[in-house]
Amino acid sequence: MQDQDKTNTIDSVSSTIDTSSSVDASRRQFFKQSIAGAFGAAAALNIMPAGIKNMAYAAGSDAPEITEVKIGFIPLTDCAPIVVAAEMGFDKKYGIKIIPAKQASWAAVRDKTMNGELHASHVLYGLIYGVQMGIGGQQKDMKVLMNLDHNGQAITLSSALKDKGVKDGKSLKRVMANENRDFTFANTFPTGTHAMWLNYWLAANGINPVSDIKSIVVPPPQMVANMRIGNMDGYCVGEPWGARAIADKVGFTVTTTQDIWQDHPEKVLGTTAEFVEKNPNTARAMIAAILDACKYIDAIENRAKVAKLISAKAYVNTSEDVIAGRFVGDYDNGNGKKWKDPNYMKFYQDGYVNFPYLSDGMWFLTQHKRWGLLKADPDYLAIANKVNDIKLYTEAASLTGTSIPKSQMRSSKLMDGVVWDGSNPAAYAASFKVKA
Amino acid sequence: MIIDNDLKRIKPLKQSLIDNGFEVVAHLENTVNLEAKCCEIKPDIVIIDTESPSRDTLENICVMSMNDSRPVVMFTHDGDKEKIKIATQAGVSAYVVGDIPSERLIPVIDAAIARFEEFNHLRAELNMANLKLDERKVIERAKGLMMRQRQIDEEEAYTLLRNMAMKKNMKLADLSHQLIEAAKMLIV
Numbered sequence: 001m002q003d004q005d006k007t008n009t010i011d012s013v014s015s016t017i018d019t020s021s022s023v024d025a026s027r028r029q030f031f032k033q034s035i036a037g038a039f040g041a042a043a044a045l046n047i048m049p050a051g052i053k054n055m056a057y058a059a060g061s062d063a064p065e066i067t068e069v070k071i072g073f074i075p076l077t078d079c080a081p082i083v084v085a086a087e088m089g090f091d092k093k094y095g096i097k098i099i100p101a102k103q104a105s106w107a108a109v110r111d112k113t114m115n116g117e118l119h120a121s122h123v124l125y126g127l128i129y130g131v132q133m134g135i136g137g138q139q140k141d142m143k144v145l146m147n148l149d150h151n152g153q154a155i156t157l158s159s160a161l162k163d164k165g166v167k168d169g170k171s172l173k174r175v176m177a178n179e180n181r182d183f184t185f186a187n188t189f190p191t192g193t194h195a196m197w198l199n200y201w202l203a204a205n206g207i208n209p210v211s212d213i214k215s216i217v218v219p220p221p222q223m224v225a226n227m228r229i230g231n232m233d234g235y236c237v238g239e240p241w242g243a244r245a246i247a248d249k250v251g252f253t254v255t256t257t258q259d260i261w262q263d264h265p266e267k268v269l270g271t272t273a274e275f276v277e278k279n280p281n282t283a284r285a286m287i288a289a290i291l292d293a294c295k296y297i298d299a300i301e302n303r304a305k306v307a308k309l310i311s312a313k314a315y316v317n318t319s320e321d322v323i324a325g326r327f328v329g330d331y332d333n334g335n336g337k338k339w340k341d342p343n344y345m346k347f348y349q350d351g352y353v354n355f356p357y358l359s360d361g362m363w364f365l366t367q368h369k370r371w372g373l374l375k376a377d378p379d380y381l382a383i384a385n386k387v388n389d390i391k392l393y394t395e396a397a398s399l400t401g402t403s404i405p406k407s408q409m410r411s412s413k414l415m416d417g418v419v420w421d422g423s424n425p426a427a428y429a430a431s432f433k434v435k436a
Numbered sequence: 437m438i439i440d441n442d443l444k445r446i447k448p449l450k451q452s453l454i455d456n457g458f459e460v461v462a463h464l465e466n467t468v469n470l471e472a473k474c475c476e477i478k479p480d481i482v483i484i485d486t487e488s489p490s491r492d493t494l495e496n497i498c499v500m501s502m503n504d505s506r507p508v509v510m511f512t513h514d515g516d517k518e519k520i521k522i523a524t525q526a527g528v529s530a531y532v533v534g535d536i537p538s539e540r541l542i543p544v545i546d547a548a549i550a551r552f553e554e555f556n557h558l559r560a561e562l563n564m565a566n567l568k569l570d571e572r573k574v575i576e577r578a579k580g581l582m583m584r585q586r587q588i589d590e591e592e593a594y595t596l597l598r599n600m601a602m603k604k605n606m607k608l609a610d611l612s613h614q615l616i617e618a619a620k621m622l623i624v
Contacts, residue, residue, distance in 0.1 A: 104487050104488060104489040104491075105488065105489050105490070105491040105492045106492050106495075107491035107492050107494075107495050107529075108486060108487065108491060111486070111529075135499065136495060136498055136499035137495075137498075188492065189492055189495065189496070190495060190496045190499040190500065191499070215496075215500070216471045216493065216496060217471075217492045217493045217495065217496035218492075218493060219489035219490065219492055219493075221489070222489065226468070229468065231468070231469060373499065
């Protein structure tokens with residue numbers, strides 16, 4: 001009897017557990033039915049909200065081939081579109097689930113994107129073109145699905161240089177001429193964006209980045225630590241690692257990248273041509289979800305919330321304050337100048353940020369050529385046409401109500417007054433006095 | 437040159453490289469000043485964990501050395517895709533930064549893959565052992581709970597749990613876990 005009793009009690013405990021799960025099941029059933037009901041009614045009344053319509057779109061012949069997509073990112077402020085798309089549910093609207101996957105290096109981003117371990121990545125614009133051209137590794141056909149952000153990177157010089165009176169490129173050149181030693185500058189990847197911004201800025205100030213300095217690569221989160229121990233004189237990297245150098249009093253911002261090229265392209269959503277070929281619907285859904293996220297981040301009132309979200313350990317892993325200031329244009333160069341920058345990091349601007357302009361893609365090729373990473377002029381336009389998936393982007397933009405520009409090229413005047421508009425790239429690449 | 441902060445993994449790799457007639461010129465536990473150390477030590481090959489943030493530093497050294505027409509590969513030069521996959525899965529990446537013919541490269545990579553895999557295997561076993569230990573702890577706690585609640589001895593409690601688990605077609609550890617969770621809610 002006693003034994004019987006014991007068993008009963010255990011039974012009742014486990015049946016409590018069972019019951020709870022069957023409550024869940026019936027609740028799910030209830031939700032399913034009511035959602036189905038609401039669907040039917042809304043459809044019948046023709047009051048389907050846009051999101052649901054897109055779900056219907058996703059459920060049709062354009063249904064994503066893969067619904068769970070792993071997107072790589074590096075801990076930087078501009079990984080925000082990937083994180084926001086996943087964390088705030090913009091992905092669901094297009095029938096996919098984005099899983100942000102933090103990576104330790106751009107090399108890992110490249111390798112894992114190339115071998116399919118990552119479906120796509122938050123990646124340096126120039127890196128995608130580097131892989132397309134087989135610079136420093138295996139060649140693979142790549143795709144730029146969209147640009148993720150404009151502006152918001154910076155060049156930092158050490159406090160030691162500041163103490164010697166360096167405040168801009170000219171004074172840097174002077175100090176370099178007077179000191180008989182190697183000057184070391186760090187960027188983030190040989191074919192990447194930061195290497196190109198740093199090179200452009202040095203060259204515009206009469207310093208040849210190939211012969212006058214020693215150029216090294218340091219992982220972004222380690223930039224500040226490396227500068228602190230005196231390993232380098234300057235570096236170019238994405239925020240928050242410029243602001244962090246100032247907070248930690250190891251350096252100052254000598255220039256922002258928006259002052260090198262206002263509204264320059266920066267990170268892209270990149271993947272392989274093979275992935276897009278096999279999964280065009282998933283790729284389109286990714287672009288649409290991330291466009292929605294970009295739209296959300298670009299609203300200035302949402303920025304504080306996004307800064308807090310991405311500062312978490314799983315993402316950028318730094319204090320919220322270090323991200324938040326420059327994220328809304330509040331700049332302090334750490335050398336006595338504070339200003340409100342209208343050209344802070346932008347993510348949307350009704351698609352101006354995101355459109356994969358052919359001229360943007362070609363620009364990186366012209367710089368790869370300029371600095372000797374490419375030995376000969378490639379067919380600039382043909383390659384940009386192949387890499388930048390304007391067709392898919394345009395379809396995704398229509399899903400999100402994002403404007404498409406009239407031209408696939410745009411015209412920009414860079415810091416040295418030279419205009420780049422995508423016409424005659426070979427002549428542009430050859431036009432620079434300072435080169436490899 | 438080997439870069440790794442895991443000494444357990446590195447010791448056997450070092451040995452096997454030496455056995456294969458290679459010289460391990462350096463083992464760096466951290467990557468501060470990696471660029472300078474590469475210039476100073478001038479290794480032919482650098483072996484590094486795929487997940488190391490310092491891989492980008494090596495990428496740069498490789499790209500920059502392109503001008504000296506030295507082999508520039510991520511060991512993917514020969515395009516042996518299967519091997520690349522195995523290596524990445526094991527967590528090995530290697531950079532050729534010096535003068536070395538590619539046929540000499542293969543045994544290095546093979547040795548690295550073998551050691552890394554062995555290490556991963558050991559780590560998996562350790563995780564499994566920890567898991568088992570955790571399971572035992574849970575069962576012990578559930579047993580204790582039963583003994584306290586029902587004033588029975590250990591063996592009775594165990595028999596009761598085991599019979600329940602069999603009846604419910606559950607793992608003993610899972611049932612114990614559920615019991616503990618339920619107890620947390622019901623017995624405050």
